Amino acid sequence: MAEDTLIQGRYRLLDLIGRGGMGEVWRARDESLGRRVAVKCLKPLAEGGDSAFMRVLRERFRREARVAAALQHRGVTVVHDFGEHEGQLYLVMELLEGRNLSQLLEAGKPSPLPVIEVIEVAEQVAAALAYTHDQGVVHRDLKPANVMRTGDGTVKICDFGIARLAHDIGFTAKLTGTGIAMGTPHYMSPEQIAGATVDHRSDLYSLGCVLYELATAAPPFEGGDAWSVLVGHRDTTPAPPRARRPELPGPLEHVILGLLAKDPDQRPYSATALAPGLRAARAGTPGGGHAAVTAMGARSGHLTRLGAAPASSRTPVQHPARVPGVVSVPAHLPATVPARPPAWSEGICGGSRASGAWSAVETAAPASGAPEGERTSAESGAAGAPGALSALTGPWTGPHGAGRPAPVAVPGQGGPPAISSARHRAVPPAPSRELLAVLAERHGAGLGLGRLGRWEEAHEVHRAVAAERELALGPGHPDTLASRYETGFALSRLGRHREALEEYTRVASERGATLGREHPDTLAARQETAYVLGQLGRYLEAHELYAAVLAARERTMGPDHPDTLRCRHNLAFNLSRLGRPADSYELAAEVARARARVLGAGHPDTLVTRYEVGYALGRLGRWAEALETYLAVAALRGESLGPDHPDTLAARYESGVCLGRLGRPAEALELYRDLALARARVQGRDHPETLRALHGLGVNLGRLGRWPQALTQAREVCEARERVLGPEHPDTLVSHREVAVALGWLGRWEEALKVYGYVADVRERVLGPADPGTLASRNDEAHCLEQLTRSIEAAGAHR
Template sequence: MAETRLIQGRYRLLEVIGRGGMGEVWRAVDESLGRRVAVKCLKPMSPERDETFTTVLRERFRREARVAAALQHRGVTVVHDFGEYEGVLYLVMELLEGHNLSQLLEANDQRPLPVHEIVDIAEQVADALAYTHERGIVHRDLKPANIMRLTDGAVKICDFGIARLGEGIGASSQLTGVGIAMGTPHYMSPEQIGGGGPVDHRSDLYSLGCVLYEIATGVPPFDHEDAWSVLVGHRDTTPAPLSDHRDDIPDHFQRIVLDLLAKTPEERPADARDLRRRIAREGRGRAPLPAPSDGSPERGAPGLPGWTRGMTAGHKAVDTALRTVLPDHTAGLTGEWTTLADPRGQAFPVPRARTARPAPALLAALAGRHNAGLSLGRLGRWEEAGEVHRAVAAERQHALGPDHPDTLASRYEVGFSLSRTGRAEDALREFRLVADGRERALGPGHPDTLAARQETAYVLGQLGRHFEANDVYTAVLAARERVMGPDHPDTLRCRHNLAFNLSRLGRLEDSFRLVSEVAEARQRVLGAEHPDTLVTRYEVAYALGRLGRWPQALDIYREVASARTRALGPDHPDTLAARYEAGISLGRLGRSAEALELYRALVDDRARVHGPDDPETLRARHGLGVNLGRLGRWEEALAEARAVAGARERVLGAEHPDTLVSRRETAVGLGWLGRWEEALTLYTQVAAARERVFGPDHPDALASRNDEAHCLEQLGRHTEAVELYRRVAALRERRGTRGA
């Protein structure tokens, strides 16, 4: 490999910049895109290795590399490409400028780092782990050498995916010289050592505790000569308090580290998101930490919001909603375009300087504010995120030009925020402007252009314009398959969305066929319990339900709920959503008593996790009321429907679709109890509201007028009922003609 100097006719190896148990890391140049990269080459297996072993390793590498390549977060090293060349497996990553934590300690003569740096590193790593854990990815080999502190202060975790290669091949390999690490002894969790229980995200939290202990004290929590003593320490010994090594560690931070080092997963913080909140909350609630010695302002200083912690100057903003990172050399350029080639030979324009370069300080400040907006979005604070991105987009447009990738990245996020706050028409306009700008700047087949086009399709679906959405999804899918390949995560996501849209067009068989193919591909590429695989299996169940195949749908919803419980936890919104759909299936199968018990438990869980007035809690209560009615318990069903309708009107508004569903359910209860005059009043009100919201020929509006006509029949007002039925039939015929 060292002699050829060129991999796949594309990656020019320049110099070795690191060696480890898995292989070598080279500084390199991607000659297709003209950017600097790092290339990790795995050691070839020795000839005496069992061929099955080598095959398993190679397949596992490919699977894990695909997973790593799908991770897009400022705290995770970006993976650009992977493959095999002349028998050597390789991984192409972004080239990081900085030092890993092990190197920082070594350069400091193993003296601990300053407190403010430790806390900043802790919060940034916790944020990155929260992102990866929520996607079902556990690192399993977190250690100082796998955490980089960049020159601008940002922190990145390295070797996601590669760290998992040893799973199932040999847990003691690090100690026996096999050469495939399953965790480094000084940072292994007790459950990794014991091998008797599951290893989940809390194992990474334990390893993070070991890392923080070491950078805070200069030594690992169990610093013994032989590996066995280290492992026994992790399993059986309580670590010495950090205060035994230094006296300036705040008490609250010492408690956080020692909680991370708890022997059982249940005693540690629940997850990395909770850990990050705790670091930020407890840090703000106490006296300021010691200031940096160089006089620079402290990130995340008291008085600023928690999401400002970890913001860094000079770090190029990356659009984390996209799956593609622009070439490094485009950063900060201002508007005239030149052309480079992508991996498959397609030319993409990139900016070239045309006027005076904006001040670096301005670009850095805008990058920091862009990242702050991304953080707000991840917290679900979409209104605030949109305000931040709108302001940054305006300033970037003034400084860089309207078609600069950074300007378009901010406008993309504006569209994303609009779509998440119910402003679908505004989001559609924004995404179309971004897609057109990216097509001019980057070309029609560039992944970023395709991402914006795909979001236009998503918003068209939100607006009920499924025929238009179908056309866009189909075009984007063809381009993604051509540029990225059929099994790329972005290609599979587009196929999933197309299948979803087909079901909304009534093409149920086509939707079921396509979504089944995507589920199979995602299972092959990402694994059976990856969150994306489970999302698609959930959609398979939905398609089966629409086809009337409720027993199969129920089985899949239950399998998805169980898998999500293992991968995401019992209280994760996706887990609870699968349980809800299992209840729908039980009701459709006439098993309303089982459905009722499921919904009672689900209402309790939803209320505990999200609150009694959360829309999803109210959705579960609606399901409970429906099944009370199916069991003939109409007085209880009516009371539940009225209560849910009142809560939905208070929380969502009087004419929100969910509120109208509950008001209709109230009318249904009144009808079953023979109170037809009251039912008619409600049916008429719901029909009028649906016509205002959706239009007179929308299926929901037509269904409501049909309900009204049925009620008129029950009251003996047959002439009015017949006239209304005729009007509904005419509207349905007109709608069908227009759709054709």
């Protein structure tokens, strides 16, 4: 690129800001909007390169750029646009006036940054990482050069998505003799060095490296070459920062060394968890009080309160707009609704009670040991939880009145910002009894819609009632919180887990502040928070929160209380998702015995836990015992719920999985045939669970060597899943793979290769190239190429 170049008729390059391994950064003018921007121009794509690779590269660039553009946070550089111009990929970003941390370190050599500035950077970068990680985005190349400090003291992270793109293009990643990807060795995590799976904890390690260097003016590991630095990250404990700089606050050193733990599991579970340590470090720093002016912002004439997260960095709680008048209940809703059914997802607890009544729901996740063709997504039911109606006629100010303590953050969550007591002093006028009665009626109608499984409608009713109650009674009133709890419950049932997490976190914080952290209602909200964290795949955070709630329940209710047992069940369920099937089995078996003793052997809650015992046994490869457990659960559920109840059918499905694993495909085939008929009769032929049973039928046709029939069955299920679930749904891709398996067994390898390649390409685009599912698909593709004696291509696919 050259000065005055006009990109896509819109962005005019003015002057070169910087140049690096990926390309150049230009100051530019957006001619359409008349604003200054920064344009990062990646190095030109190699001419004559492999067209398929270039096509994948361009698609990956677009995907990474879209991800970066979706990030909206004060601590993340804004991406405005992206595209390709004359063979060069480019990103258009906000123009930042300031210096990156690498430049600041260089300018201050040999001295490190002032302690208060290190803390300020740490707080802002941690807030930005907490946001991006919550969006499922990992940076992968956090280093001083990728963190910019602007003139007003704002710290921004740059180049999200660029690190992975750089690795794929090969601009900056070089391979050592042992095949290790070389990025920026001074800031690479041990798992990056080992080529293992990288998640958000790798960014936390890199942040520890950055903070170590800011605090001491030297990286944690130095050496004469890149390899010695990598070996240091992998094998050597870093020198304590205070050994290099004694005046550093002890809490700051503790934060840095915690981030630098070799084992990702030993690091903080999230960037949010750094806040207490950084607050303690600030408190121990001269001039670091909360009324102070930041060292960074003051020099530029901008005043910022130390310790206060930037307003835009806090996740706002979305309040629904006030709905004038009364939101009517749908006319077709019956005057009375059936009692809330016992469903099977133990993430649910009563919103305001601590009784032994069972309202549990279990979501049985697929057993990792099951063949890919049989068990691909969750067997789940649905349930609701009753909300608390206090029947109070006035606004709620909490037991401590206007001066009540600030809300307490939920363990495992940063929680919303502390709610000022001023908000609770602004007491609204006392609402009329008529209004309260109408709101209570609408709340009950929302519960009824949930019992009928009409969660979209239930969510709308609860959201509107929560808004009206907040206006009439105040945000901390028990009835308001009960409606917010039910709003979160409906969101969870709709699969909108991030929104549900926001609602539950707020309810838990408010209830903790007004009722106490160990009140049954508070514990219910905290337990739901843990459940949603698990649904978001944040199993470690969920585990820590479940453990805290369980300890509180055992203290306040006793070890055999039904709600305590429910929490212990949840903990067992989550242990399995953490990859600890042996621990999960032991705890689940213990809970099953306790529930049988307290509630009875045939109680739905007891059977839920026995179902989980079967799942854990399968994960441990103990298929005969798992089969025996599932058959017993299916029989007892058939007696109490009926043979065609979805929960009875779920246990029968798992029995089929076990039969297949035990080498008894003929029995599995008959079971799946009967199950598919029952599912179709109860839920319809195109229901996902019916299609799962039909898929299992096809898998076992193949196991019996009946491959023409297996191919026909797989194609029919695949077509139905594409229509019902979408072409890129995980279950649809599993069906495509089963088609390819059948084609291969029939010797039709060319056709099989096309299907395997399609599945691999979709998984790579959706899940990323390093995802285990993508790698398994590439392995399938390589195997197919080997069968076609295309060994060179097969070797490439294996790589």
